[in-house]
Structure formats: C-alpha cells, structure tokens
Amino acid sequence: MNSTAYITDISEYNLNFSDITVKWNSPSNIALVKYWGKYGTQLPRNPSISFSLKHSFTVMEMTCKRAEFSPLLRIKYFFEGKTNNLFQQKIEKFLNQLLPIFPFLQYSEIEIESQNSFPHSAGIASSASSMSALALCLCTVSNALYVSENKNDNFLQKASYISRLGSGSACRSIYGGFSVWGESDCISGSSNEFAVPFPNNVHADFRNLQDAILIVSTSPKEISSSKGHALMEKHIFAEARYLQANNNLKNLVEVLQNGVFLKFAEIVENEAFTLHSLMMTSTPSFTLLLPETLQIIKKIQTKRKQGLPVCFTLDAGPNVHLIYPESAKVEVVQFIENELLMFCEQKKWIDDFCGSGATEFVDNQA
Numbered sequence: 001m002n003s004t005a006y007i008t009d010i011s012e013y014n015l016n017f018s019d020i021t022v023k024w025n026s027p028s029n030i031a032l033v034k035y036w037g038k039y040g041t042q043l044p045r046n047p048s049i050s051f052s053l054k055h056s057f058t059v060m061e062m063t064c065k066r067a068e069f070s071p072l073l074r075i076k077y078f079f080e081g082k083t084n085n086l087f088q089q090k091i092e093k094f095l096n097q098l099l100p101i102f103p104f105l106q107y108s109e110i111e112i113e114s115q116n117s118f119p120h121s122a123g124i125a126s127s128a129s130s131m132s133a134l135a136l137c138l139c140t141v142s143n144a145l146y147v148s149e150n151k152n153d154n155f156l157q158k159a160s161y162i163s164r165l166g167s168g169s170a171c172r173s174i175y176g177g178f179s180v181w182g183e184s185d186c187i188s189g190s191s192n193e194f195a196v197p198f199p200n201n202v203h204a205d206f207r208n209l210q211d212a213i214l215i216v217s218t219s220p221k222e223i224s225s226s227k228g229h230a231l232m233e234k235h236i237f238a239e240a241r242y243l244q245a246n247n248n249l250k251n252l253v254e255v256l257q258n259g260v261f262l263k264f265a266e267i268v269e270n271e272a273f274t275l276h277s278l279m280m281t282s283t284p285s286f287t288l289l290l291p292e293t294l295q296i297i298k299k300i301q302t303k304r305k306q307g308l309p310v311c312f313t314l315d316a317g318p319n320v321h322l323i324y325p326e327s328a329k330v331e332v333v334q335f336i337e338n339e340l341l342m343f344c345e346q347k348k349w350i351d352d353f354c355g356s357g358a359t360e361f362v363d364n365q366a
C-alpha cells in the first residue's frame with residue numbers, strides 16, 4: 001500500500017444523502033516497545049508494540065449533514081458538551097489535510113461530540129483514543145456515502161492509517177489485544193503506514209494483561225510528543241536506539257509466546273527507562289520523572305524480587321503503568337493500596353487492563 005491508496009474522487013460518492021450519525025468507542029493504548037522518533041508524514045523510526053486498554057477510552061459521535069459545496073470546512077466540535085477552541089483548531093487542521101481522502105467534508109456540515117472515560121487531567125494521553133475515534137467515524141461516514149460496495153475492504157487498516165496521520169500511536173488503538181506498528185522482519189504484514197494486530201499466539205499469562213495506572217501527577221506535560229520526536233533527529237543515541245527497539249521487539253515477540261514473565265519485565269522496563277533517558281539526554285533536555293515515580297519503580301522492582309509478577313512501563317510523563325498478569329490481581333491490588341498509593345496524587349489510580357479494541361455503537365449500543 002502506498003500513501004495515495006485512499007485518495008477518493010468526489011464522483012465516487014452519492015451526495016444525495018440526509019443526515020448520517022455514527023458513533024465509536026475507541027481505547028487508549030500503552031506501548032511496551034516505544035515509538036520515539038519519526039520522519040515524513042508521521043512515519044516511525046522504529047517498530048513499536050502496545051496493547052489496547054479497556055477502561056481508558058473516547059466515545060465520539062459524528063453527525064454529517066448534506067450542504068452545498070464550500071472550500072472552508074464547517075465543523076462544530078464539542079468536548080464533553082462544551083466548545084473547545086484548541087481541540088477545534090487541531091481537528092480543523094487535521095480534516096483539511098484529509099480532504100483528498102474524504103472529499104465529502106466540503107459537501108457537509110459536521111458536528112462532533114467527544115468524551116473521555118478518564119478525567120482530562122488524569123495524565124493519560126488522550127490523543128490515541130480521540131484520534132482513532134475520529135478516524136473510525138470518518139471512515140464509517142465515508143463508507144456510507146460510497147456509490148459502490150467495494151470500498152469496504154480492509155476498513156480497520158484504513159482507519160489505522162488515518163489515525164496515524166492524526167497521532168502516530170493512535171494507529172495501534174484500532175484493534176484489541178496487542179498491535180504492532182512499524183516494519184519489522186519478525187511481524188508478517190507489518191508496515192510503517194498502519195498498525196496490524198499481533199499475528200502470533202499470545203501465552204495465556206499475557207492475554208488479560210493488567211495495567212494499574214498510578215497517577216503521580218496530573219500537571220500538563222512539559223514537552224509535547226511532537227517536540228520529543230523532533231529531538232530524536234539530532235540525538236547522539238538515535239541510531240543505537242532504533243537498533244535497540246528492533247531487538248527488544250524481536251525478543252518481546254518470543255516472550256509473548258513463551259510466557260516468561262521475568263524476561264518480559266526486563267524488556268518492558270528497559271524500554272521505559274530508554275524513553276526517559278532519551279528525553280534526559282536530548283538537547284534541550286527534559287526530565288519528566290518525579291521523585292514519586294522513582295519511589296514507585298523501586299517498590300515494584302523489590303516486589304518482583306520477592307516473587308510477585310509485576311513490572312512497570314512509562315509514557316511520556318511521570319505516571320507509572322504497573323503491568324501484571326490477571327492471576328496476580330488480588331495480591332497486586334493489596335500491594336498498590338498498602339505500598340504505592342501514598343506516592344500518588346490524591347491516591348489516584350486507574351484499574352485498567354487489555355481490552356478488545358474499538359467498537360461501533362449500532363442503535364446506541366457499543
């Protein structure tokens with residue numbers, strides 16, 4: 001597939017339509033091998049793997065009303081019931097870029113209502129869930145308008161491709177379970193253009209992987225991920241990092257199948273520390289870790305040495321994702337309550353786990 005594959009001519013649409021409303025629930029995801037560094041149009045410098053979450057998601061409803069042609073887009077965007085200028089501008093800019101793929105946008109008035117299951121300030125990246133929800137809504141409206149039936153093949157791949165253009169990591173949110181984005185010899189069908197579901201069998205211990213999100217701080221990020229990706233371009237460790245990510249993915253692919261938790265923890269924690277080391281050693285340098293982040297990490301590593309199957313990963317922020325198999329749930333929740341919540345902002349944490357991917361609401365049912 002090349003980047004022109006989805007370009008659509010307006011004559012391919014039936015523009016004789018009345019209102020179309022579509023609604024999707026799309027999750028956030030947590031990367032185990034991280035994407036950090038990009039080129040071209042949001043193409044990754046290295047492959048990454050993540051799993052989709054269940055409780056951290058965006059619900060988006062899009063209504064498309066037929067209107068006369070206008071070169072300027074007519075978008076009304078509401079976030080949690082209210083207008084939001086920043087998000088509105090971001091979405092308008094993104095939709096303008098997508099006109100060659102969705103020319104119906106210039107023949108419609110679009111209303112978007114979006115809400116997140118997690119509080120806006122919870123320190124969870126919402127761009128993955130919101131951009132994938134937007135992509136799914138656009139692809140669904142587009143499909144409804146096509147004159148011919150044959151445009152529906154590989155709907156999810158197209159949605160993943162569009163999500164990537166909005167926010168790189170969003171392309172992994174379309175599918176349930178594990179997803180891989182970026183070309184890798186060890187994943188058949190992998191691509192830099194879109195994510196694919198992890199194609200191999202996953203060991204039973206890793207199927208219902210749990211993610212306890214320990215909220216250390218809800219303050220806004222000190223650096224946007226776009227700036228972070230850009231800093232990789234002149235980073236002295238860049239080439240070594242891309243090599244390491246490829247090796248970590250290869251090893252993780254094996255571990256996901258053989259179920260060896262200690263090896264899993266070694267790779268996943270190495271990735272989290274690498275992400276933050278790269279930020280701390282870039283020019284300018286950024287330190288997103290807080291003292292509480294390190295205190296939690298120390299506790300998790302000590303607990304693992306005592307025999308509990310726990311490990312951590314980090315996103316581009318100070319909050320800790322405590323990853324563990326479902327079978328350890330009772331003990332891990334006790335561990336969190338007794339030893340970790342004291343380091344969390346207002347003792348906040350989110351009890352999340354591996355979900356089944358994006359779902360469409362049909363007749364208002366997800």
Ligand code: PMV
Nearest residue numbers: 031034035167168169225316
């Ligand atoms: O999708 P972006 O551009 O917000 O970048 C996200 C990068 C990380 O979340 C830090 C890692 C990842 O692979 O999700």
